[in-house]
Amino acid sequence: MTNILAIQQRTASTKEKSLILWFDEVGINDIPLVGGKNASLGEMIQQLTPKGINIPNGFATTAYAYRYFIKTAGLETKLRQLFADLDVEDINNLQQRGKKARSLIMNTPFPAELERAITISYETLCYLYDRDTDVAVRSSATAEDLPDASFAGQQETYLNIHGIKSVLKAAHKCFASIFTDRAISYRTIKGFDHFDVALSVGIQKMVRSDLATSGVMFSIDTETGFKNAALVTAAYGLGENVVQGAVNPDEYLVFKPTLREGFRTILNKRLGSKAIKMVYDGGNSTKNVPVSERKQQQFALTDDEILQLAQWAIMIEDHYSQVRGSYTPMDIEWAKDGLTDSLYIVQARPETVQSQKSSNMLHTYHLQDRGKVLVTGRAVGQAIAKGNVRIILDTDKIEEFQAGEVLVTNKTDPDWEPIMKKASAIVTNQGGRTCHAAIIAREMGIPAIVGCESATKLLRNSSEVTVSCAEGEVGTVYEGLLQFEDRETVLDDIPETRTRILMNVGNPEEAFRLSAIPCDGVGLARLEFIIANHIGVHPLALLNFDEVADEVEKAKIAELTVGYERKADFFIDRLVYGIGAIAAAFYPKPVIVRMSDLKSNEYANLLGGKQFEPDEENPMIGWRGASRYYHPKYREAFGLECVALKRVRDMMGLANVIPMIPFCRTPQEGEKVLAEMAKYGLERGKNGLLVYVMCELPSNVILVEQFAQIFDGFSIGSNDLTQLVLGLDRDSALVADVFDERHDAVRRMIQIAITIAHECGRKIGICGQAPSDYPEFAQMLVELGIDSISLNPDSVLKTRFEVAKLERL
Numbered sequence: 001m002t003n004i005l006a007i008q009q010r011t012a013s014t015k016e017k018s019l020i021l022w023f024d025e026v027g028i029n030d031i032p033l034v035g036g037k038n039a040s041l042g043e044m045i046q047q048l049t050p051k052g053i054n055i056p057n058g059f060a061t062t063a064y065a066y067r068y069f070i071k072t073a074g075l076e077t078k079l080r081q082l083f084a085d086l087d088v089e090d091i092n093n094l095q096q097r098g099k100k101a102r103s104l105i106m107n108t109p110f111p112a113e114l115e116r117a118i119t120i121s122y123e124t125l126c127y128l129y130d131r132d133t134d135v136a137v138r139s140s141a142t143a144e145d146l147p148d149a150s151f152a153g154q155q156e157t158y159l160n161i162h163g164i165k166s167v168l169k170a171a172h173k174c175f176a177s178i179f180t181d182r183a184i185s186y187r188t189i190k191g192f193d194h195f196d197v198a199l200s201v202g203i204q205k206m207v208r209s210d211l212a213t214s215g216v217m218f219s220i221d222t223e224t225g226f227k228n229a230a231l232v233t234a235a236y237g238l239g240e241n242v243v244q245g246a247v248n249p250d251e252y253l254v255f256k257p258t259l260r261e262g263f264r265t266i267l268n269k270r271l272g273s274k275a276i277k278m279v280y281d282g283g284n285s286t287k288n289v290p291v292s293e294r295k296q297q298q299f300a301l302t303d304d305e306i307l308q309l310a311q312w313a314i315m316i317e318d319h320y321s322q323v324r325g326s327y328t329p330m331d332i333e334w335a336k337d338g339l340t341d342s343l344y345i346v347q348a349r350p351e352t353v354q355s356q357k358s359s360n361m362l363h364t365y366h367l368q369d370r371g372k373v374l375v376t377g378r379a380v381g382q383a384i385a386k387g388n389v390r391i392i393l394d395t396d397k398i399e400e401f402q403a404g405e406v407l408v409t410n411k412t413d414p415d416w417e418p419i420m421k422k423a424s425a426i427v428t429n430q431g432g433r434t435c436h437a438a439i440i441a442r443e444m445g446i447p448a449i450v451g452c453e454s455a456t457k458l459l460r461n462s463s464e465v466t467v468s469c470a471e472g473e474v475g476t477v478y479e480g481l482l483q484f485e486d487r488e489t490v491l492d493d494i495p496e497t498r499t500r501i502l503m504n505v506g507n508p509e510e511a512f513r514l515s516a517i518p519c520d521g522v523g524l525a526r527l528e529f530i531i532a533n534h535i536g537v538h539p540l541a542l543l544n545f546d547e548v549a550d551e552v553e554k555a556k557i558a559e560l561t562v563g564y565e566r567k568a569d570f571f572i573d574r575l576v577y578g579i580g581a582i583a584a585a586f587y588p589k590p591v592i593v594r595m596s597d598l599k600s601n602e603y604a605n606l607l608g609g610k611q612f613e614p615d616e617e618n619p620m621i622g623w624r625g626a627s628r629y630y631h632p633k634y635r636e637a638f639g640l641e642c643v644a645l646k647r648v649r650d651m652m653g654l655a656n657v658i659p660m661i662p663f664c665r666t667p668q669e670g671e672k673v674l675a676e677m678a679k680y681g682l683e684r685g686k687n688g689l690l691v692y693v694m695c696e697l698p699s700n701v702i703l704v705e706q707f708a709q710i711f712d713g714f715s716i717g718s719n720d721l722t723q724l725v726l727g728l729d730r731d732s733a734l735v736a737d738v739f740d741e742r743h744d745a746v747r748r749m750i751q752i753a754i755t756i757a758h759e760c761g762r763k764i765g766i767c768g769q770a771p772s773d774y775p776e777f778a779q780m781l782v783e784l785g786i787d788s789i790s791l792n793p794d795s796v797l798k799t800r801f802e803v804a805k806l807e808r809l
Helices: 004-012 028-047 063-072 075-082 091-106 112-128 164-179 181-190 240-244 256-260 303-324 395-400 414-420 436-444 508-514 527-535 539-543 551-560 568-586 600-604 635-651 667-679 698-702 704-710 718-726 744-759 775-784 793-808
Strands: 020-022 058-061 135-141 157-161 199-205 213-218 229-236 250-255 266-270 276-280 286-290 330-336 343-350 361-367 373-380 384-391 406-409 425-428 448-450 464-468 474-479 484-490 500-505 522-526 591-594 657-661 692-695 713-717 763-767 788-791
Touching: 020 028, 020 112, 028 058, 028 063, 028 135, 028 199, 028 303, 028 343, 058 112, 063 075, 063 112, 063 164, 063 199, 075 091, 091 164, 091 181, 091 395, 091 414, 112 164, 112 199, 135 164, 157 164, 164 181, 164 199, 181 414, 213 240, 213 303, 229 240, 229 256, 229 303, 240 276, 250 256, 250 303, 250 568, 256 303, 266 303, 266 568, 303 330, 303 343, 361 464, 373 425, 373 436, 384 425, 384 484, 395 414, 406 414, 414 436, 425 436, 436 448, 448 474, 500 508, 500 568, 500 763, 500 793, 508 568, 522 527, 522 568, 522 763, 522 788, 527 568, 539 551, 539 568, 539 635, 568 591, 568 635, 635 657, 635 667, 657 667, 667 704, 692 698, 692 704, 698 704, 698 718, 698 744, 704 713, 704 744, 713 718, 713 744, 718 744, 744 763, 744 775, 775 793, 788 793
Parallel strands: 384 406, 406 425, 425 448, 500 522, 500 788, 522 591, 591 657, 657 692, 692 713, 713 763, 763 788
Antiparallel strands: 020 058, 058 199, 135 157, 135 199, 213 229, 213 330, 229 250, 250 266, 276 286, 330 343, 361 484, 373 448, 373 474, 384 464, 464 474
């Protein structure tokens, strides 16, 4: 929509000398005129609303208007004198000068021309919507939302503003907020001259998310820089609580490549506490009110809404990448209107951390010790740091903070930034991965753990701790100063090999990070890791919940599965999220997923497990692997695995997943397993489905031709094969010295398996450490022409170089 006022302004004066510009007059090239936030809103209104993205309309005071105000009032000279001896490292010095600067601005009236321009524009906006329409009044600096500096939250925002007097007052406060303590400090740190930066004020129609939901989303994974995922966060009410970290929001992860193809690829949904929401408080103010326990236990968005927002994130990222001529991931704020149930985008800016990292440098941290776990929360970044705890609950006490300490508080806002940059790590009670503390910690390159709930109560001032964000999505505060490794690897000149170098991936939470290591896919993803660590409940206890005899364990299962009417769906969902994360991380490379291979004693240790498991003398060669899948006592539980796998492949579009059957003793047993899988729609050849089998029993080698008729490929499990060929238990110290994958008997079995598998036209690989630990073992495999070698992540690069050398011999 082109406004009458805008036309008058364009004919009366150039944009550069306008006091007011409407959003639909400006674009991304107009940052010098209206700041990053407003220029981006104008860009999206012009370019993306025609494509179906909803963006509320509004207008902006210009940088020219700000400078006109400063010049006509003679404020620059006074401000320069005030900042002549500024020292941002001295908290008292910074606070005194900031307060005086803001007072100068607030005690200087707007020029009559500017006040009139804002009044006319607001009246036009009211004509378009409602009388005294509610608006958001937001600051937009000319040096914000740049690809290498976000300036997030440096200046003020005012919500639910009604009437011209209130709009003018809020705009005046925004002008003054260019000299908040945090903005002064941030500009100094980033090397911006205070008087080269001007302030624009955006006045935008409010979205009534106080009656619905709102949040933040990124078109990139915020912790790992994984480009193919969009992260959406959501909480009830106005979005300031999410941005400020006052609530622990829901988090949703969406895989972009298959979403583009029309699949419903929600990789994960994590329920946040969402304990409070910000709503209108009459007049021109807002307030926080409690959220009912029932609503807290519900996701704030439907799947359709999650996918709609992720689709918009893709469109916004694509547009800005095209405009800038380079990949530009985006940081986006969204809101849902409770009156219309429509979704809106209210802000978008370039992501400023992961997009600036070198793509050919792999930086990894590894914790070498473990201590007592004191606190856990959401990990931000992938680093490890250590130091003494400093608990500060109020910014009035920030002068107590010493450089190198671990800052522990409820939540942070931009007023905390002068000390955040001095912290070795940050730990907060509140907030999610898109809150202020998380954004600034990433930008400063320090680890943070947010949403810990009670860190300020559980940690002690001055105590020595280690903060680890290098172990997946969960960040941990350990007691003591623990040793850790900090390694940088240059990813230049990685050789190509005929032998595919695959990776063993256990923890889905580490999949995005691990995918940065050059490899050819995943040779072993173990379902039992997901079952033991991310589910923790025996599948039969979920299928037969009412029959669980142990009341204590039954109560724990009920707590874990709250919100699930059918308890077994909890098992399916967690498997889907786990498999999906690994498959997405390495997409479209193959990801071989081994179906569950827990032994009966391991199953018994799961919640509700003892009731459904036999007491076996030797579980290692007992009821495990394939023999469970078709057994009347377990086939229904195996069906849950099949349902999850089909959802990942067919509904999420991750057809790179290849299921693999473990401990399959006979071809006849293999046929029974395939028949069970077919009952759930997993049929070999359908939708390109391949099914592999582990080659880990002497019978697998002896009957390799028969197994090749019913399976599409093999993976040698060198550990179990060595045990069963040599007839020993590797866990027995009395015979452990005999265990050796290089033994002639084992080598002979591997040679037979590879040779005959190839004669049958089947691919065959190996998953295990032997090729990495023993160069002569790797040489044997390469000489035999094995198709792939799958290794633990820390061995992948080293082995790739060694295999490349062997292949050249």
